[in-house]
Amino acid sequence: MTLDRIALRRDLLATLMPGFAGYGMPDWVPEAFTNGMRSVCIYGENVRDAEQLHALGAQLRAVYPQALIAIDEEGGEVTRLHYLEGSPYPGAAVLGRIDDTDYTELIGERVGHDILGAGFNLALGPIADVNSNPKNPVIGTRSFAAEPELAGRHVAAWVRGLQRTGAIACAKHFPGHGDTAQDSHLALPSVDAPIEVLEQRELPPFRSAVLAEVSAVMTSHILLPQIDSVPATFSRKVLQGLLRDELEFEGIIISDALDMAGASGETGIPEAAVRALIAGCDLLCLGTGSDPAQLRAIEEAVVAAVEHGRLTLDRLSEAAERVRAVTAQPLPSRESAANAAGDPTLSELDRISKSFAGVEQSTAWLREHPAALVLRVDSEANMAVGEAPWGPFAAEATPITGTRWQASAFAKRERLDVGGLPHEARRSDGVIVIGRDLHRLPHGRAAIESLRSAGVPTLSIEMGWPDVTEHNGYADLSCYGSSRLVGAALLRLIEGESE
Numbered sequence: 001m002t003l004d005r006i007a008l009r010r011d012l013l014a015t016l017m018p019g020f021a022g023y024g025m026p027d028w029v030p031e032a033f034t035n036g037m038r039s040v041c042i043y044g045e046n047v048r049d050a051e052q053l054h055a056l057g058a059q060l061r062a063v064y065p066q067a068l069i070a071i072d073e074e075g076g077e078v079t080r081l082h083y084l085e086g087s088p089y090p091g092a093a094v095l096g097r098i099d100d101t102d103y104t105e106l107i108g109e110r111v112g113h114d115i116l117g118a119g120f121n122l123a124l125g126p127i128a129d130v131n132s133n134p135k136n137p138v139i140g141t142r143s144f145a146a147e148p149e150l151a152g153r154h155v156a157a158w159v160r161g162l163q164r165t166g167a168i169a170c171a172k173h174f175p176g177h178g179d180t181a182q183d184s185h186l187a188l189p190s191v192d193a194p195i196e197v198l199e200q201r202e203l204p205p206f207r208s209a210v211l212a213e214v215s216a217v218m219t220s221h222i223l224l225p226q227i228d229s230v231p232a233t234f235s236r237k238v239l240q241g242l243l244r245d246e247l248e249f250e251g252i253i254i255s256d257a258l259d260m261a262g263a264s265g266e267t268g269i270p271e272a273a274v275r276a277l278i279a280g281c282d283l284l285c286l287g288t289g290s291d292p293a294q295l296r297a298i299e300e301a302v303v304a305a306v307e308h309g310r311l312t313l314d315r316l317s318e319a320a321e322r323v324r325a326v327t328a329q330p331l332p333s334r335e336s337a338a339n340a341a342g343d344p345t346l347s348e349l350d351r352i353s354k355s356f357a358g359v360e361q362s363t364a365w366l367r368e369h370p371a372a373l374v375l376r377v378d379s380e381a382n383m384a385v386g387e388a389p390w391g392p393f394a395a396e397a398t399p400i401t402g403t404r405w406q407a408s409a410f411a412k413r414e415r416l417d418v419g420g421l422p423h424e425a426r427r428s429d430g431v432i433v434i435g436r437d438l439h440r441l442p443h444g445r446a447a448i449e450s451l452r453s454a455g456v457p458t459l460s461i462e463m464g465w466p467d468v469t470e471h472n473g474y475a476d477l478s479c480y481g482s483s484r485l486v487g488a489a490l491l492r493l494i495e496g497e498s499e
Helices: 005-014 028-034 050-063 092-098 101-117 148-164 195-211 236-246 269-279 292-307 313-327 346-354 359-368 391-397 408-412 442-453 484-494
Strands: 016-018 039-042 068-071 168-174 216-219 252-255 283-287 373-377 431-435 458-462
Touching: 005 016, 005 292, 005 313, 016 292, 028 050, 028 292, 039 050, 039 283, 050 068, 068 313, 092 101, 092 148, 092 346, 101 148, 148 168, 148 195, 168 195, 168 236, 195 216, 195 236, 216 236, 236 269, 252 313, 269 283, 269 292, 269 313, 283 313, 292 313, 346 484, 359 458, 359 484, 373 442, 391 408, 391 484, 408 484, 431 442, 442 458
Parallel strands: 016 039, 016 283, 039 068, 168 216, 216 252, 252 283, 373 431, 431 458
Antiparallel strands: none
16 A cells, blocks of 8 residues: 555644643744644643743744644643633632532633633633542542532533633543542553443533533543453543444544653553554644654654554544544634633632631631631642642732732731641641641641640641541641632631621
């Protein structure tokens, strides 16, 4: 068989969504668009400040106006538009606890306007994973709920709101990353459950997303040993059998980033790209730091796969055509996208704080200890979240526009260091311990135990998803989110300003 390498290359490039290093568009990107590429993805490492990010979006849009320019913007902890100051949105778990689908739809709409106004059009969200395992290290508060039906309602609402703006939503991570105890950025997690469990627990939110006409679905690099012997991203049983045939999804299937250990740790990215295409992926998220050498290596791997009969030209063409069909649609203008929904209000902050678990007893404690000191317990952020500012510390540094709230009262509270406990704390009115995933942090648990054993009044505030099955005593107040907006709501609660 004599291959038409030019046609093959154009089809292949249409299926690739590379990232790149730096704050500006590399020289190789315009050439790749000319040769058939239709998509790129922006990551936290591409963000220096808001002005630079908007300029980058405009630069990419000028090269190919209808390109799929993707950005990880989930409306919570995972943010790229607000990577330097923290997200001004509640996050999925808080929305699930409030359980007002109209509000969730509004947040989706705000995010849609936000990304379009910056020059992007594909939001890699919402999370459709059901956080059924509280020990999950990478999903947690990114999930709307631990209950499939509740999660599904809000996934659909978020999709409707975002796509109403003309932006594109991508539900992830199919068929569900919620019941895992490992991060697929670092390993290959396994969900050892029969199809009956998946049908009842994992699939309902994705079914809701499909019924809401979501344009894209992202795969997960997880192993489902009772379904197939290969990860979901490389499984036709999962992508064709479950997603296409059972859920009747007709949009773009996007792979999760192929530079993750769960995808390419043993094979390398070029072979992972071949396997993903064979399985049914249409658009391959390559991850950060792509370059021409990587694209050439993928091309050579795909040519070899076609020549050896592993990958058919029809499958490659099918994937390319799905991507081209989406990029043929007109993109909303940045001017119309600038009409974003209004800024958060004080009543919105109060609504968020009322969704926290343990509010009544924590409010009573705060009234009794008005001069309590603050102990911040940091954890290593997972690779999806990155190093974005979080919680009340983000809100203190950059108050939310429109709330008229100032962080002065919280700023005046003395801060403690873990190394100074409990000696310094004994002289205090009490200590407010604020952290994320305290149940995972030995130094955080040790600090709380040290304070309590020394008789120091202590209020522990969990801004992640608490593990109520273990270490429950480490969370007096659970916020189920650590975005800047949730941090502002917590500050109002701490300072006794909420209604």
